[in-house]
Amino acid sequence: MNHDPDDQPLDSMEASDAIRDEVRMDLSGGDVSATTAGGLWRTAGREIVRKKSAIIGMALLSVLLILAAFAPIIAPYDPGRVLFDEGVSPRDPPCIHLFGCAEDQSQHILGIDGNGRDYFSRIVYGARVSLLAAFVAVLFAMFWGTIIGLISGFFGGWADNVLMRMMDVLLSFPSLLLAIAVVTVLGPGLINAILAIAIVTIPQYARIVRSSVLSIREQEYVSADLALGVTRWRLLAHRIFPNTLTPLIVIATLGVATAVLEIASLSFLGLGVQPPTPEWGSMLAAERNQVFTAPHLVFFAGLMIMWNVLGFNLLGDGLRDAIDPRLGR
Amino acid sequence: MGRFLLRRFVSSIPVIIGILALVFALARMIPGDPCRAALGERATDEICDAYNERYGLNEPILVQFGIYITDVATGDLGESFRFGVPVTDLLIQRLPTTIELAAAALFIAIIVGVPLGIISAYRHNSKTDVATMIGANIGVAMPVFWLGLMLQYIFAVFLRDTPLALPPSGKLDAGLIPIPFYEAWGLPQNGFMEFLSEFTLMNSLVTLQWEIFQSAFLHLILPAVALATIPMAIIARMTRSSLLDVLGLDYVRTARAKGLRERSVILKHALRNAMLPVVTIIGLSFGLLLGGAILTETIFNLAGVGKTLFDAITSRDYTVVQGFTLVVAISFVIVNLIVDLLYTYLDPRVRVS
Secondary structure, rough: OOOHHOOOOOOOOOOHHHHHHHHHHHHHOOOHHHOOOHHHHHHHHHHOOOOOEEEEEEEHHHHHHHHHHHHHHOOOOOOOOOOOHHHOOOOOOOOHHHHHHOOOOOOOOOOOOOOOOOOHHHHHHHHHHHHHHHHHHHHHHHHHHHHHHHHHHHOHHHHHHHHHHOOOOHHHHOHHHHHHHHHHHHHHOOHHHHHHHHHHHHHHHHHHHHHHHHHHHOOOHHHHHHEEEEEOHHHHHHHHHHHHHHHHHHHHHHHHHHHHHHHHHHOOOOOOOOOOOHHHHHHHHHOOOHHHOOOOHHHHHHHHHHHHHHHHHHHHHHHHHHOOOHOOO | HHHHHHHHHHHHHHHHHHHHHHHHHHHHHHHHHHHHHHHHOOOHHHHHHHHHHOOOOOOOHHHHHHHHHHHHHHHOOOOOOOOOEHHHHHOOOOOOOOHHHHHHHHHHHHHHHHHHHHHHHHHOOHHHOOOHHHHHHHHHOOHHHHHHHHHHHHHHHHHHOOOOOOOOOOOOOOOOOOHHHHHHOOOOOOHHHHHHHOOOOHHHHHHHHHHHHHHHHHHHHHHHHHHHHHHHHHHHHHHHHHHHHHHHOHHHHHHHHHHOOOHHHHHHHHHHHHHHHHHHHHHHHHHHHHHHHHHHHHHHOOOOHHHHHHHHHOOHHHHHHHHHHHHHHHHHHHHHHHHHHHHHHOOOHHHHH
């Protein structure tokens, strides 16, 4: 993805330092106040509500966030509770009183799973695991990717060479394959799956941050700061890093979608979240051999994964268009 | 051009060494004794001593890495304790199934994705465009394992007893055993011949085993469609946006102004330039296909590289995991190299810069 520094904020810090602002204005020949960071995000905010895709994305995600936040209120049963004592049998089809299911039967709107648990409650609680795991994976990858990208881009030289060749190697694996290899070594489980997905995606963030740093480093306001005697660390922390955030946030939003899908894939293969924790991928795996007799147990879990991925993809696309219309259509 | 080829080729060598190092390191990081990790339950102290001696596991780590590289270069990827055969033999048997599946999926993705993208760009903002893009967004978001299971349900249960019914799993109908072409033609049997004969579609086609060809073809449809969906959606989106960019350029306006038919403007003038980013995306989707093959083969019970890898992980057959991971990663690098070269062929500007 190309990142054009021209429409970046000239400075994200306080605009109160009069001397510095003057120098900067002289060097850039433009008006600083018109393009402060707050301005950029305000404009983006205005733009984003006009993007249909972003609105749909946010709507899809709001549903999931509500499910995750209010799971104990929304779910009629505890997700781990086996309901055989309430007269259900394994893989009972959905029973909704409103749609003609006999009143004397207990209502289970998505049916019962193979272990006699209420499927709807498990789907609802699954939103928590799926969202949390994906967020943690992306934050972890973003953190390390940013550090690697900043060092690589700012200091250059051998550090850049070594780090970027390492990133090349990581990128040369199909991501799911590498994640599987990492989990094989670490052992299956939610934390290890998160770690694996994070490791695999670090290069994306490192590369995007590095390329932003390379272009920001050449900007006049950076030269101006250097001329004013600002230390390199201060420059890195207060000038360069804030300006890499825009592309990073777009990539991260789209990255959450990929992380959701890959964590579900790992769980489906039995390498991620382990039963009885309700997670959509592993719920799907547990019932996959019953797809011919109880398709609803496969259908809804997959639908939720798709819902989640679609939400983040649409939001990411909208965010990208709103922040920089030239980045993609 | 020759120099460019050489430079591009040389630049992928460090990456391949990096892959070797990473796979080697991952294998060494498996907790416990590497011998018992590789050989499993049957490993006694004597067997382990011999094993450690054979693979130089008593040597310093750098020497071990040297031995590993030499082994890999000579085609020795170790032995699968589960199957009791060399990993290389297992690859010869299993790789063709995956290549056939990935090729079929890529074929579907391109012949459906590219035209969809073209129509979408041509009818920009029309209902067709909106519908295609909604479809593409949903396609990208669909987990391949879920799609596979749903296709199985639809085509094997829901449409059972209709002409549209398709077999939900396996490579061939039960009882069908293809005759390898080298046997049919009286050729000598060796590893390479065996490898070629495992391409069931090709093998049955050249030896005119129609029943087997038909069965293999029908069995391939569902997994190939499941695997193709995500790349298809990505290709359609990329074709659309790239063609829209090109259609706004001056030379396209000139082509239109001189009275060329729209068909000719799009297919002959705009498309060639618009396809450049699409070629890159097609190359990148190969990684998706290889990753997706693990899930697709597991669901459709196809004995390819992906299913073997999955089985090897669940049965802790680490030598197979290590060997297969290495081969898949290296083939991904080779595919990317080919894509780069293709790109240079399509766009001479790349060579100049």
